[in-house]
Amino acid sequence: MKPIYKEKYPHLFQPMVVGKNKVVFKNRALVAPIGSIATGGGEDSDGRINIFGINHCMEYIRGGFASICLPMEVPIDGGHEHMFNVNPKTCNQMNFHLLQRSVHAHRGLTFAELLHCGPYVYDRFKKIAASDCVVSGKKVKAATREDMEEVCQLFAEYATWVRAAKFDGILIHMGHGWLFSFFLSPLTNHRTDEFGGSIENRCRFPLMVIKAIREAVGDDLLIELRLNGSDEVPGGITPEECAQQCLIFQDYVDMIHITCGHRLDAMSRPKMHPSNFYPFAHNAYASEIVKNTPGIKIPIGVVGGIHTPEIAEEILAKGQADYVLMARAAMADPEIIKKARELREDDIRPCLRCNFCMDHGRRQALTKELHLLSLPSYDRHCAVNPLAFQSASKKLFPPADRKKKVAVIGGGIAGMQAAISCADRGHSVVLYEKTDRLGGQTLLSDVMPFKKELKLFREYLERQVRKRENIIVMMNTLATPEMIEDLDPDAVIVAVGAEQIVPNIPGVEKAMMAFDVFGNEDKVGKKVLIVGGGSIGVELGIHLSILGRDCTIIEMEHYIAPNAQLTERMSYLDWLEKKNVKTMVDTKCVEITDKGAYVETPEGKKFIEADTVIIAVGTKPLEGERDKFIDTAFDVINVGDCLKASNIVNAIHTGFDAGLTL
Numbered sequence: 001m002k003p004i005y006k007e008k009y010p011h012l013f014q015p016m017v018v019g020k021n022k023v024v025f026k027n028r029a030l031v032a033p034i035g036s037i038a039t040g041g042g043e044d045s046d047g048r049i050n051i052f053g054i055n056h057c058m059e060y061i062r063g064g065f066a067s068i069c070l071p072m073e074v075p076i077d078g079g080h081e082h083m084f085n086v087n088p089k090t091c092n093q094m095n096f097h098l099l100q101r102s103v104h105a106h107r108g109l110t111f112a113e114l115l116h117c118g119p120y121v122y123d124r125f126k127k128i129a130a131s132d133c134v135v136s137g138k139k140v141k142a143a144t145r146e147d148m149e150e151v152c153q154l155f156a157e158y159a160t161w162v163r164a165a166k167f168d169g170i171l172i173h174m175g176h177g178w179l180f181s182f183f184l185s186p187l188t189n190h191r192t193d194e195f196g197g198s199i200e201n202r203c204r205f206p207l208m209v210i211k212a213i214r215e216a217v218g219d220d221l222l223i224e225l226r227l228n229g230s231d232e233v234p235g236g237i238t239p240e241e242c243a244q245q246c247l248i249f250q251d252y253v254d255m256i257h258i259t260c261g262h263r264l265d266a267m268s269r270p271k272m273h274p275s276n277f278y279p280f281a282h283n284a285y286a287s288e289i290v291k292n293t294p295g296i297k298i299p300i301g302v303v304g305g306i307h308t309p310e311i312a313e314e315i316l317a318k319g320q321a322d323y324v325l326m327a328r329a330a331m332a333d334p335e336i337i338k339k340a341r342e343l344r345e346d347d348i349r350p351c352l353r354c355n356f357c358m359d360h361g362r363r364q365a366l367t368k369e370l371h372l373l374s375l376p377s378y379d380r381h382c383a384v385n386p387l388a389f390q391s392a393s394k395k396l397f398p399p400a401d402r403k404k405k406v407a408v409i410g411g412g413i414a415g416m417q418a419a420i421s422c423a424d425r426g427h428s429v430v431l432y433e434k435t436d437r438l439g440g441q442t443l444l445s446d447v448m449p450f451k452k453e454l455k456l457f458r459e460y461l462e463r464q465v466r467k468r469e470n471i472i473v474m475m476n477t478l479a480t481p482e483m484i485e486d487l488d489p490d491a492v493i494v495a496v497g498a499e500q501i502v503p504n505i506p507g508v509e510k511a512m513m514a515f516d517v518f519g520n521e522d523k524v525g526k527k528v529l530i531v532g533g534g535s536i537g538v539e540l541g542i543h544l545s546i547l548g549r550d551c552t553i554i555e556m557e558h559y560i561a562p563n564a565q566l567t568e569r570m571s572y573l574d575w576l577e578k579k580n581v582k583t584m585v586d587t588k589c590v591e592i593t594d595k596g597a598y599v600e601t602p603e604g605k606k607f608i609e610a611d612t613v614i615i616a617v618g619t620k621p622l623e624g625e626r627d628k629f630i631d632t633a634f635d636v637i638n639v640g641d642c643l644k645a646s647n648i649v650n651a652i653h654t655g656f657d658a659g660l661t662l
Helices: 004-008 036-042 051-062 094-105 145-164 179-184 204-217 239-249 284-291 309-317 328-332 336-341 413-424 440-447 449-467 481-487 535-546 566-578 623-627 648-660
Strands: 016-018 023-025 029-031 067-073 109-115 133-135 138-142 169-173 222-230 255-260 300-303 323-326 363-365 371-373 405-409 428-432 471-474 491-494 498-500 527-531 550-554 582-584 588-593 596-601 604-609 612-615 619-621 635-638
Touching (some): 036 051, 051 067, 051 094, 109 222, 145 169, 145 204, 169 204, 179 204, 179 222, 204 222, 204 239, 239 255, 255 284, 284 300, 309 323, 309 336, 328 336, 405 481, 413 428, 413 440, 413 449, 413 491, 440 449, 449 535, 491 648, 527 535, 535 550, 619 623
Parallel strands (some): 029 323, 067 109, 109 169, 169 222, 255 300, 300 323, 405 428, 405 491, 428 471, 491 635, 527 550, 527 612, 550 582
Antiparallel strands (some): 016 023, 133 138, 363 371, 498 619, 596 604
């Protein structure tokens, strides 16, 4: 009998045969290279993969993906610290062999991504580019023929190490404004010799590298390319030009996947790794043009914003690509493909596309325009998956010593996650929610089109709560200490959330509070002043501007959205500009009137006219409500915003850990 999943996903679960050796991918879903596997603790000091890294990779393979890809740099750690290293002279390859055996046991495949950062390599290496240029304030010389031959030799040598480590394939990164992208793109290649000008000439050096690798490893390894279908910068690579590049490369490689974005545009990161402000599968239009170009004869894949099996199936069914790659969606739920195969889509944990997994701890606001690299941190997290990068340690926590009765007070994100975590440990849970809906503050964001992922995630959590028979949900119930004492639980998890901060500003009673705006936009006037330039104020400004309001945001500190992650902040700044939202930093509101507000700026005191003034200066824990439950049980654990007014990451992780430790 034909498996039911093949009726719903006939293309996604179709095996793919690639290369002269007819290597079989068990389905069309591959995991894109994820640098965080290494930087998240998966790499030992010599660059070998460790047991944490192997476990992390195996989460994806056990979760149904056909292959995984480990990032490596040429030269080693050339532009990113702590990437994987397969040099047998400096690294014991045995751990990589252990990875291969485990992956192959599940009929999966492994790829090693080889990347040269070109003009972005660290100062201890020679910086090269296609043409003379200035990058990050430093002069970079155009690569000479000798430089190119040296790079070819390096890649060939690395390829032999990859083969010795028993990988199944090599992915050469030729997009995103790294070295080869500098040659391929007319934006950055201004040479007048045989390596510049025509498409064929601009492909010449990348083709030299491909040929060197093929000569070094023969047909023992698959070779895949990552190419820009579009530079997303005027005058750059277009899908039609990318297709011509593919025609040149395809005789020497086995598969190519399409991405976008060039580092020449400092704001391109949200396009390379599409944030929630960008549509799903935003590169599929380009891969479709490439795939359907006459003469293309190898599989063409696509990466970027492919966050559900339904989107993947649609891309494949439309003929926009032969295979798809996922990274952030895979981190959010490594079992996304397995769950689709089992037709358990309701159990797939949605990705928020917040890029917390890539950006957390790596950068801080150093300019008004961008975040710049600060002291790097490798404390990797996923906003929605509390086991991402931590499963090898947290799954070692011992099981609960006995079944317990647990009361969870508050049905927001933290409360729901805590209830799920407790239930999965075998405990009996009573969840109290004072309103008629679960979700807490996240319910406010439903009206914002660029927060659709958060709505999907909240709905996922609610489904998981409802599915568990050992969770009783008490809606419209304001929990009291007396009520909890009558229940007599073994543990209480307090998730009562936070309240908005009302600043001590004369006339503040004339203003609206930010949370009161969502769903009540009809009460907001045409000209709006938002006091507070954090994430809430920024999102509110973008939201209201979409609805046609004229918005100004003032922030008393030096940066707009200073605590936002890098990619998120770039998206904020981009959309503030697109929607003509005015921003003023180093500006303090000192008085609110019926006609607007007086503010203090570096240039002196000013009056800003506004029909509506909105206060968005943050939240603080509901300490009084929280502390009512002290000593109501043997264990009382505070989670989420009532522990620390923060973000969804804090809510998910503290909620999960509360259950994990009971």
